Amino acid sequence: MVVLLGIVSFWAFANSEQVVAPTPIVQNLDACAIDNTAFQDGEELVYKVYYNWNFIWVSAAEVTFRVRDYGGNYHITADGRTYKSYDWAFKVRDYYECDIDKNSLLPEHSVRSVREGGYRLYDEMDFDQDDKKVVSKRGKTKNDTRQQTFEIENCVHDMLSIIYYIRNVEFSQFRKGDVLPFEIFMDKKVWPLQLKYAGKETGKKVKGIGTFNTNKFNPQLITGGVFKEGDEMTVWASDDKNNIPVMIESPVSVGSVKVVLKSYKGLKYPLSSKIK
Numbered sequence: 001m002v003v004l005l006g007i008v009s010f011w012a013f014a015n016s017e018q019v020v021a022p023t024p025i026v027q028n029l030d031a032c033a034i035d036n037t038a039f040q041d042g043e044e045l046v047y048k049v050y051y052n053w054n055f056i057w058v059s060a061a062e063v064t065f066r067v068r069d070y071g072g073n074y075h076i077t078a079d080g081r082t083y084k085s086y087d088w089a090f091k092v093r094d095y096y097e098c099d100i101d102k103n104s105l106l107p108e109h110s111v112r113s114v115r116e117g118g119y120r121l122y123d124e125m126d127f128d129q130d131d132k133k134v135v136s137k138r139g140k141t142k143n144d145t146r147q148q149t150f151e152i153e154n155c156v157h158d159m160l161s162i163i164y165y166i167r168n169v170e171f172s173q174f175r176k177g178d179v180l181p182f183e184i185f186m187d188k189k190v191w192p193l194q195l196k197y198a199g200k201e202t203g204k205k206v207k208g209i210g211t212f213n214t215n216k217f218n219p220q221l222i223t224g225g226v227f228k229e230g231d232e233m234t235v236w237a238s239d240d241k242n243n244i245p246v247m248i249e250s251p252v253s254v255g256s257v258k259v260v261l262k263s264y265k266g267l268k269y270p271l272s273s274k275i276k
Contacts, residue, residue: 032129032155033104038167038243041069042266045244048208049080050258060086062262067164073099073108076160092116098160104129105168107161113142125185129155134185150188157184167243171197171215194220203275204236206247206260213239213273214246238273246273 049061063080078096082089098110107127114121120140127134132152139145157165162184169180176199183192198216205211214236233250237243244267248259264271 032106034165034168036074036102036105036164036168038241038268039067039074039164040266040268041067041074043067043268044263044265045261046263047245047259048262050260051086052256052258057258058086059083060089061092063259067266070099073101074105074164075099076164078160090117096160098158100161100164104155105161105165106155107158110158110160112159125158127152127156127158127185136188138188148188150185150190152185152190153183155183156190157182159184159186166195167237169243171243196220198234200239201236204247206236209246209261209263210274211276212236212246213275215239215243238271240271240273241269242267242271242273244271 043066045065047063047065048059049063050057051060052058061080061082063078066077066079068075068077076098078094080092080094082092093115095113096111099108100106101108106129107125109127110125112121112123112125121138122140122142122145123136123138124142124145125134125136132154134150134152134156135147136150137145137147162182165182166180174180174197176197178197180195180197181192182195183190185191196218198218200214201216202213203211204214215238217235217237219233219235233248235245236247237245244261244264245259246261248257250257
């Protein structure tokens with residue numbers, strides 16, 4: 001939920017350097033296991049990405065998330081790409097996939113394939129939560145990788161699994177300002193991060209799709225590449241059992257980005273938070 005984490009702030013996590021910590025942790029849930037009540041096989045969410053530069057909003061890209069039931073696990077994919085009309089400015093072809101255990105929603109295997117301008121990265125990871133290690137095959141391409149093993153603590157997520165974990169958190173027990181801690185493994189290290197609950201916002205208008213009752217969040221950002229220290233991302237998620245992001249706003253190093261829900265299908269529940 002955090003798009004990815006912060007949706008395409010998937011893209012923003014590349015070349016990260018440091019973490020800016022928000023205020024006190026007041027909510028501690030079991031990071032090692034959570035029941036899936038929020039999504040199902042066949043769910044597909046499509047988001048449109050807008051980039052603002054010099055007060056002009058430009059539709060730049062789309063990101064599609066899909067869920068497939070593979071028996072013992074869920075196979076999650078995220079495919080992000082700029083429109084051909086925007087490729088001249090900065091061409092992006094990013095692909096993420098993750099197999100998550102059905103009982104815990106923890107990652108077992110994940111792939112991160114990044115093509116952004118002239119930058120290339122391929123990172124295939126196997127998570128062994130019992131032995132507390134991640135085996136990473138990382139390089140510029142799939143055919144040019146180096147294998148390394150990294151130690152982790154209990155119950156570490158990757159960039160996709162954490163989104164689907166957070167969608168299953170019951171936020172009715174949270175108060176405004178409460179913080180949920182979690183850890184993700186990315187770029188050869190474990191990042192301790194936090195999600196701050198910013199309360200409810202009713203009647204949130206989302207361009208092109210409608211008006212929603214929402215829960216509002218501020219994900220912690222990793223600064224250094226795309227985000228500057230002091231930047232704050234805001235995520236609005238549907239205030240219903242699906243708990244899907246409907247809109248994300250974030251500053252970036254040059255300009256700002258807005259991500260809006262474009263279409264959805266295969267949801268487990270009616271999108272009852274949509275009021276018109």
